Amino acid sequence: MRHCLFALLILCTSSCKADPADQAAASRARLPNAESSLAVRLCHAALDRTAATVRYDGAYVRISYPGGDVPADTGVCTDVVIRSYRALGHDLQKLVHEDMKRHFSAYPKNWGLAKPDTNIDHRRVPNLQTFFKRQGASLPATQNPADYLPGDLITCTVAGRLPHIAIVVPAPDGGETPWIVHNIGSGPKLENRLFEFPLTGHYRWLPE
Template sequence: MTALCGLLLCWQAQAAVDPAALVAAARQQVGVTLGYDPRYRRLAYPGGDVPLETGVCSDVVIRALRPQGLDLQVALHQDMREHFRAYPRSWGATRPDPSIDHRRVPNLMTWFRRQGMALPVSREAGAYRPGDVVTWNLGRGQTHIGLVSDRIGVDGVPLILHNIGRGAREEDLLFRFEITGHYRFPGTPEAG
């Protein structure tokens, strides 16, 4: 068992992710995180964050999970230290960097998949549950990540809590771009 598996199992034993609390924590960022700033910043470790008024799409997910006891900065860094070759090296990194690795969508996709959280990608709205994590290909090498809301849009499709460039928002986005990943935390009810 790797150190991360030990960390994750310990975290799971303490408290599974509550989808309602995860959605509420993401929604609390709407109207607070008003900007989008992808610049590299040296962050404290553990618990490092950019100023709450700004961030990128991954920061919505990171901030929503911390009150649940899961610090993606720590979890991802621990796994990258032990399994660096399992992660994308699109940025020319030669070693893990706890200031940025957890803020990169492809790294988060790898981490979620390595934790056994990956689900099939679907074009059916009913396959997505509140608190699920979804990733997209925006084109031109850009990726995106967000959380499925507990609110449904006028077309019957769940809204998404995310930051695509104008701050944290809750919008009808699920099927707007190509979905590249669908992830669910252990203990969350399966789609039916």
């Protein structure tokens, strides 16, 4: 399944030697005080994901609908995003499926499907890119760190062809360049890799 990058195609390197829990706490401490803000809550949900033990597994799995999920100890990059939004009450499985049912022709045909599939559609990066763009959430993908706010989403291409997605959070070291929470092969991690790969999208999706 090519909805995200495969674990064996890239080595996961740590952004620094600090304890992951300490890094997450430092990132949280740099969030705005507006705890009711969806962007802030999304960052907290993403940082919560970094405490989970998740084996990278992109296999096709039949799941329930709505609110379905693959086993909690497995997942890929899209599952970090899906689970973070779901913690705030926003079910991307349902939302993407409903939009695909109404506008199937607007979505990529990379997988040869003739109709939507609730088991996998929301777990594919190109579909999420299309959904966020259709929601009016697309922003320019620049190289300016100041353009990326906590709770933003970025997509990029790894190894020249593999789509990837991540959530932007504050840099725990206080640096100007934000960090990201993502699963690039060894479970959800907080890392300083915002500009490491060619960016293909920048989104700010904060539904009511």
